[in-house]
Amino acid sequence: MATSSAAAAPSGEHRSGTVAIVGRPNVGKSTLLNALVGAHVSITSRKAQTTRNRVVGIRTAPGAQLSFVDTPGFQTRYANALNKAMNREVSRALADVDAILLVVEATGWDERDDAMLGLLPPAARVVLALNKVDRVKDRHALASLLAACGARRDFAALVPVSAEKGRAVDALAAELARCVPEGPPLHGPDEITDRPERFLAAELVREKLFRLLGEEIPYGTAVVVDQFEQEGALRRIHATVFVDRDSHRAMVIGARGEMLKRIGTEARVGMEALFGGKVYLELFVKVKRGWADDERVLRDWGFE
Ligand SMILES: Nc1nc2c(ncn2[C@@H]2O[C@H](COP(=O)(O)OP(=O)(O)OP(=O)(O)O)[C@@H](O)[C@H]2O)c(=O)[nH]1
Ligand SMILES: [Mg+2]
Structure with missing residues (x-):
């Protein structure tokens, strides 16, 4: 030791x-x-x-x-x-x-x-x-x-x-x-993660939900990227924020859409830093009741 x-x-x-x-x-x-x-x-x-x-x-x-x-x-x-x-x-x-x-x-x-x-x-x-x-x-x-x-x-x-x-x-x-064995590098020096940009983009939106919303709502949210297109250095991303209840949908959007705008802006800034290029991000909010206890939905969203 x-x-x-x-x-x-x-x-x-x-x-x-x-x-x-x-x-x-x-x-x-x-x-x-x-x-x-x-x-x-x-x-x-x-x-x-x-x-x-x-x-x-x-x-x-x-x-x-x-x-x-x-x-x-x-x-x-x-x-x-x-x-x-x-x-x-x-x-x-x-x-x-x-x-x-x-x-x-x-x-x-x-x-x-x-x-x-x-x-x-x-x-x-x-x-x-x-x-x-x-x-x-x-x-x-x-x-x-x-x-x-x-x-x-x-x-x-x-x-x-x-x-x-x-x-x-x-x-x-x-x-x-x-603690790890001798061996050659298995990844290129620029490779920093195994997860695709699509996953990282959804996660960065989820991070802002966790950081900007109150104590309870983030636990009832999930983010799915619906569209991810790259045109040169620009990435066009459409993502949906799923919430558990109607009242939560209103909180995520906020008065005059201010909250959703802030979530989108901060997530976009995070994506641009991580991906090293400009991002156009559009966010949608939908209600899907009980998703966190629905095995089928969770499997669709990548949980095993
Ligand atoms: N003061 C202090 N805070 C830290 C340090 N490391 C992490 N934090 C804070 O601890 C909180 C939790 O950090 P995370 O990295 O999200 O913790 P985690 O273990 O991954 O959490 P889960 O994914 O929820 O299990 C955040 O507010 C961090 O800023 C540290 O070295 N010092
Ligand atoms: Mg963690």
């Missing part, structure tokens, strides 16, 4: 592998993935359960290429079909990876972290990231948390990080690189 020391792979040796990022909701898994990759490939918000599908982000650095699988936060509180599909994504992501990055908050171990820890295969190589260390003022508390975490499992490394401030992210990547 080691705390954050940032040694690069020995010269001449290249490592390559897959790392699943897991943890309870809202600990900063997606923010950490984006910091590791250096691009906003996975959406984030201050609300729990933002991520719904696995998203792979690829980090290419001298000596190592790591494919990170971001996953939904593992939780046992809600049990509709969508939540069950989200937990299945977590279990699936744990199979066939070279290492696991378990994320907890540096402000303290939570009993909900135990549920996640219990799912990790006993033989897996697990690195523990204690994220949001920027919020910890008491160094002694952090030291005793590190000791307590070390007693819970034989972690390959324990690394206090701040995904948001970019603190110790390279050191964390170096620890993870040690």
Whole structure:
């Protein structure tokens, strides 16, 4: 076990592998993935359960290429079909990876972290990231948390990080690189995700719904891209926001359409930054009652 020391792979040796990022909701898994990759490939918000599908982000650095699988936060509180599909994504992501990055908050171990820890295969190589260390003022508390975490499992490394401030992210990547096998890079240096732009576009709309709407409504929304056309450097995208109730439709649209306009503008800015080209985005809002508990609809929308 080691705390954050940032040694690069020995010269001449290249490592390559897959790392699943897991943890309870809202600990900063997606923010950490984006910091590791250096691009906003996975959406984030201050609300729990933002991520719904696995998203792979690829980090290419001298000596190592790591494919990170971001996953939904593992939780046992809600049990509709969508939540069950989200937990299945977590279990699936744990199979066939070279290492696991378990994320907890540096402000303290939570009993909900135990549920996640219990799912990790006993033989897996697990690195523990204690994220949001920027919020910890008491160094002694952090030291005793590190000791307590070390007693819970034989972690390959324990690394206090701040995904948001970019603190110790390279050191964390170096620890993870040690956990994956030697091998050549499997992706080109410009490849940063396995997900198509169509998926990323829908996700960026969903991110703005999570960030801009109240506490309840985002959980009843889903986004489907109906049309995605590229004309030179311009992408023309039509997407539908599905909501669970009529009253939610009115909230998403807002007075004089102001809310929908803001969601559209912010999503478009995010897409233009990620895709590196101009985007024309048109959004529609439709009601589909009970979609989050409808297995058939969920399958149509890409949940397995
Ligand atoms: N202060 C602080 N906040 C952070 C840090 N990393 C993430 N956050 C915040 O924590 C919140 C949750 O971040 P996400 O990356 O969406 O968390 P997640 O674990 O992917 O959440 P789910 O997908 O919902 O499970 C956001 O408001 C982030 O800005 C950090 O290092 N420091
Ligand atoms: Mg997430």
